[in-house]
Structure formats: C-alpha cells, structure tokens
Amino acid sequence: MSSSAGRPDGRTGDFGKQPGAAAVGGPWGLVRRRLADVISQVAALGALLVIFVLLSLLSPNFLTYNNLSEVVVEAAVTAIIAIGMTLVIVTAGIDLSVGGIAALAGVLGAMLMVDAHLSWPLATVVGVLIGGAAGLVNGGLVGWVKLAPFIATLGMMGVARGLTFVSTGAVAVYGLPVGFNVLGQGYAGPIPIPAICLIGVIVIFGFIFTRTKLGRYSYAIGSNHEAARLMGIPASRYLVLVYVLQGLLAGFGGMIAASRVSSGQPNFGVGLELDAIAAAVIGGASLFGGQGTVSGAIIGAFLIQFIRNGSVLLNVNIYWQDVIIGLVVWIAVSWDQFRRQRITERAHVT
Amino acid sequence: MEQMNSQDASVTEPMLKVEGISKRFGGVQALQDVDLQVDTGEHVALVGDNGAGKSTLVKILTGAEHADDGSFWFAGEERHFRSPLEARRHGIETVYQTLALADHLDVVANLFLGRERYLLRLGPFSVLNRAAMKTEARALLERTGVQIPDLGAMIMGMSGGQRQGVAIARAAGWGSKMIVLDEPTAALGVQETAKVEEIIHTLKDQGVTVLMVSHNLRQVFDLVDTIWVLRHGRMVGARKAAEVRPQEIVSMITGADDASGLEFA
Structure with a gap:
C-alpha cells in the first residue's frame, strides 16, 4: 500500500518545488494530464490521511499496534474482495453475490474439515475453489447467457446464501482444527497473516490489472x-474469467473470515457486497466501466475500515457508520463525475 | 501525378474486384448487379446520395453483411467474409464512423487493441510487452503522419481529429492490404478535417490502398484517384478524379441531368 500511496504524493511535491516549469509548457501539461488520471485516488488518499491524522489526535488508542493490526485484519477481507469487485466493475459489471459466496465457501470449507476430516490446507483450497465455481456460474450467466450482471449476481446472492443455510441447517459450524486458526489469527513476526494474504492478492492483481x-481486455x-x-x-470468455476470479477471491475472503472466528458462520458477509462496491467506487472505479485500480480499491477499503474503527473508538453510535460511509460514496462519485466533465470539456476546447 | 504511373505497373491485378453484387432487404433492392474495382495502391471514393447503397456495399465487402448474389475477389482470391474479423484477417481494415476506440485506454493500448505484443504467453495471463508496443506505436504514428503529443494519454480527453487519426493509424498498421474509411471527416471541424486529409495523403504516398465513403465532394476530388458513383443501388459509373468536373459527378449522383454527364464520358 505504501508504494501506491507514495506515487501521487511525490507528484504533488514536485508541483510545489517548480512552479516555473509551468511556463515551459510541454512536460507541465503532460504531468497535469497524468495527474488528472490519478486525481480521484489522490482525493480518496487525502481523505484517508485526514481521517488517520484526526483519529490519531482524537483517540489515544488509535495509533497503537494492537488497534492498527486489528484494523488491517478487519480490512483485509473487504479489501481482497474489493479488488475482485474493482475488476468486475472495470468490465462495466457488478457482483452482488460476494457476501453469499464468501459465506458458502466458509461454511462448506468448515464442514469439510469438521465432517469430512479433510486437512485444513486442503479444505481451504477447496473452499476457495467453491467460490470460483460460484463465480463461474455468475460468469456463465453474464458472458454466455447475456444476463445483466446485476441480475445474474442478484440471483447468485440468493442461491449462495440459501445453500449456506440449507447445508448448515442455519447453525454455525464449530470444532475446526486448531491449525486452521493461523489463516485468520496467526502472525508472521509482527504482521498478521490476513495482511500477508492481502499483500499477496495486491501483488498478483496489481500485475493482472x-x-x-x-487486465487490458477488461478495461x-x-x-x-x-x-x-x-x-x-x-469478450464473453474474458467476462467469465473475471467473475471466476472474483468468486475465487470471495471464497478466499470467506475462508479467512471463518478462520478468524474459528467457525463457519452462515450469516457471515451480509452487506459485504456493499462495502466492496463502496470501496471500489471510493477508489475511483466507475460503474460505467473502463475505470478502476487495485490501489484505489485498497484505499477505499481502508477508508471504510478507518471510519468503522474510528466510530467505535470515539463511541459514535454504531449505526452512524453506515450513514458516514454512504456520504463518502456520494462525495467520491460526485467528485469523479465533476472531474470527468472537466476532461471532456477540455477536449472540446482544444 | 507520378502516383498514376506507379499504378499502371500494378494494374494487372486489382486489389479488389467486385462483380454483379446484389442485395435485397425485404422489399427494397439495396444493391443491384454492382461492379467495382480498386487497384493496388489506388485511392477510391464511393459516392452517392443517402440510401444509394454505399453503406450496404461497404458492409458486404467488410463482412458485416452478405450479398444475395454476385462475388468479389480480394488480393487475387474469391472471398465471402462471414464477419468483420474474417475480413480483417485477410487484410481489409475498416475505420468505422464510431471509430471503435476504448476511451479509457491510452493511445498505445488502442493502437494494439486485440493484437498486443507479449513478453510471455500464458493465455489470458500473458504478460504485455509495453515497451515494445510503445516503440512500435511511435513508429506507426510517425509513418502515418498522425500527431499525438502524449502516447500515454487516454483517448477520452482527445479531440475528434486525434481520435480519427488514431483509428486510421491503427487500420494502417498491421500490414493491412486495404483500408476502408467510412465518412472519415463527417463529424470533424475544418482544421481537424484538414489534418485527417493530410493523413490520408500520407497513406497514398506509402502505397496503401484506400476505399473511402464520403459525402464531401471537395474532399473526394482532393484525395482520390477514382470516383465510383452509386444511385438507387446501381453503379452509375466510375471517373478518374483528374479527368472529370465536379458538376458531372453531381449529376451522376442525383441523376438530374444525365445529358451533361454523357458529354464528359
């Protein structure tokens, strides 16, 4: 995350140092245009930093190792799924089923460990693949049957959630092997394992994007x-693949979440799709397609998590969190539209 | 005029030869027994009033429609293109009026859309060779005379002329044998039109064969060697641009004054 944060930051710094460069023309215009490309992310990143500083000042508990690692762990699942959501949104799609898929993968993975006595690493992989299979159905409906992504994944949202309850009898799955806890609760030195999972997903998907x-074809x-x-x-084949990847990430997120609470929870991930969509959109993804980045999704996911964490630390009524996140989504999208209008107007002038 | 001589040498085998193409849509005879010939390196304009059948003919040649009757030969082979992709594979590149550019991708990405260069082939996860594409893109734009200040800029912020330039450059790359331009300047202002015409001139100098649909007679006379005129689905005739007066072409298009047309024929 620090690398994505550093880039726009560094550019802003350059502006301050050489105001004279404006007169030269060429390189200035180029830098300005490139900056416009990342400006919505800069805005989100700015908001993230402001909230970070505010919370550090307002709450003595915020800037502690325990709290920050908690934030990272909480944000990891949302962020991983937000990355897949961003890829889907880049293709002008949407995936409403990620919460249901994550829950389904979590409980089925848990049942494989508890009832089928599968080793936890194998069960985890199967859990992820179950997510991928659900994604394949989504992708098939979008790419081959040509259903609107909203409809295809709305159906899957119900199907996955329903199957989760059917397979568990609406009761959480307990008695997972202790070794499995490492995925959601373990640490490598000072770094929580979910954070390492997130970094892995960022690197892989940053490359894919x-x-x-x-990545090129998705845009x-x-x-x-x-x-x-x-x-x-x-296009159809690539759309299928995009939804499969999103399914795999949702399955992975579901397995991490199951490990965090050492159980398969059929209620996990209700509303998760909204957080993932919000994270992608706050990070500059456009629901009309063609726009969105991994770094934006990460910024968006952490912004949401900071808001949630800050509300808890500052004793804000828990229901205000969603109100604030809703406001942030409005502001982010309005800003993005305003910026796009400016670009189009400039094109008509020249 | 030197161009004319170089053409005479290759006149033996036309790039495109169309014979007796007919097409009917329901009760409307869109094309009837149409012939057309485009020589290698030649720039040809297809003109005619609205509904004369220009678009239908172009669509048949580029694989978007299928003829009811008749046949055509491209680069020496008889062809029946089933899709625009198949036409492309055989060397006919079409610049659509909509341009078919991805607004959110940069110039390089658009020039290589669907034909990317790779460092490593791994199916959908093939790794793009961005440096090679940038270098090739720069050379391609230079060759076609398309001026784009920033290759890394998104298409979204570009003027109509620049977009058209990118679309033409893309068509001109890739070793295409013939470029079909559908109303290349219909949506452009005066200055932008001049720029695009310059690009088409550059293609002429490089021996690229062009078939162009245009409403703009001034432009047609400036740019092409031969003008083919369609009226009510029939090919009324072809004239060398250098040997015909605009009035004659107008009367061929409208059919208003056939006598004056015959005087010059």
Missing part, C-alpha cells in the same frame, strides 16, 4: 464493448 492481457470491454468485439477480443 496493469500488465496482462486479461477495453468495460470502456467500449462493441469496439473490443470489433477488434477481435473474445
């Missing part, structure tokens, strides 16, 4: 589906 065919499909098709991109 910016350096691979899949192309979301930006102009017809153009992508005319240029010979097999």
